[in-house]
Amino acid sequence: MFIFGNEFFDEETGELNREKLSAVVFEDSKKRAQLNSITHPAVGKAMFKKVVSHLFKGEKFVVLDIPLLFESGANRFVQKTIVIHCNEEKQLERLMKRDTVDEKVAKSRIAAQMPLKEKMERATYLVDNNHGKEEAEKQLTEIADELENSWLPFIIRSVFGVTVGFLILSIFKIIF
Ligand SMILES: CC(C)(COP(=O)(O)OP(=O)(O)OC[C@H]1O[C@@H](n2cnc3c(N)ncnc32)[C@H](O)[C@@H]1O)[C@@H](O)C(=O)NCCC(=O)NCCS
Ligand SMILES: Nc1ncnc2c1ncn2[C@@H]1O[C@H](COP(=O)(O)OP(=O)(O)OP(=O)(O)O)[C@@H](O)[C@H]1O
Structure with missing residues (x-):
């Protein structure tokens, strides 16, 4: 305000x-x-x-949809990143349709973010969204399956649990 x-x-x-x-x-x-x-x-x-x-x-995992993930530095706080990409013509055309804006406005919105190519270079996973939504969904399902089968969340939780347990025990020892 x-x-x-x-x-x-x-x-x-x-x-x-x-x-x-x-x-x-x-x-x-x-x-x-x-x-x-x-x-x-x-x-x-x-x-x-x-x-x-x-x-x-x-x-097991949480998915965040963040438009300015890399620009804001929020990528430091996540383990894996997925960039869903398409070519420039499709990106422009879809943006104009979704936001009912003309080419100039759509281009200024695209220019307000890091170029897609740079985001792609930083991603853990890439999803090619140049084709139908089903194609993209298939690729995303594969990524979700991989994450679902990963032991990493279990390992992180175990380390976290042991650390918290150890801290509580230490505090008890100090007090009593
Ligand atoms: C400018 C606002 C009012 C426009 O709202 P509106 O509902 O019309 O559009 P929407 O939020 O869907 O965004 C439209 C397009 O702009 C992009 N965009 C939104 N905010 C930003 C931003 N700060 N910088 C660059 N691109 C942005 C989005 O990715 C999307 O492509 C709104 O986006 C806003 O308040 N943005 C600032 C908050 C922000 O940074 N959000 C994104 C990251 S958390
Ligand atoms: N494979 C596809 N085929 C046709 N249209 C698509 C496809 N993928 C996305 N779209 C359309 O393109 C538009 C932009 O997609 P979406 O809003 O998911 O992008 P986004 O990356 O989240 O965008 P932003 O970061 O700008 O919010 C939407 O209207 C969506 O329905």
């Missing part, structure tokens, strides 16, 4: 005018950085709480 002003909110409902805000932040990298500095800590906190709650529920 302070940085972007009341004109970005509906006078009656107080709801954020996403279209208006998008028009500003995707044209101005400084404003975008300001918006990121407001949203990212809150998003990060909410995401952390969700991940912890899923892990406590016994889930």
Whole structure:
């Protein structure tokens, strides 16, 4: 509110005018950085709480869908990364259709993120999404199966459990 002003909110409902805000932040990298500095800590906190709650529920792994995963440095906090990619023409065409925006707007949104090629170089897994959604789903199922069969979550939990147990024991020894 302070940085972007009341004109970005509906006078009656107080709801954020996403279209208006998008028009500003995707044209101005400084404003975008300001918006990121407001949203990212809150998003990060909410995401952390969700991940912890899923892990406590016994889930083997948690999948996060983060548009600015590498740009924000959030990749440091995850074990594996999946980049779903397609060629530039398809990316542009799909974005224009999904967000009902023209080519110029779509291009400015793409330019606001790290080039896909660079993301691909950093990924643990790549999913080729140049074809139908079923094709992509098949590749994702293979990745999910691999993660499902991995011993890593069990090993991490065991190390975590032993460490916590050891700490509790040490505290008891100090107190009593
Ligand atoms: C600008 C906002 C209001 C536009 O909302 P809207 O519902 O119209 O679009 P949506 O969120 O679906 O995003 C549209 C496209 O922009 C990309 N995008 C969104 N935020 C950003 C950003 N900060 N930098 C670069 N690209 C972004 C998305 O990947 C998507 O391709 C909204 O995206 C926002 O508040 N963004 C800032 C928060 C943020 O950084 N989110 C992403 C990472 S947590
Ligand atoms: N294989 C496909 N065939 C046809 N359309 C697709 C395919 N994959 C994705 N799409 C469409 O492309 C658009 C963008 O996909 P999606 O929103 O999943 O991308 P995203 O990487 O999450 O984008 P962003 O990071 O911009 O939010 C959506 O409208 C989606 O339905």
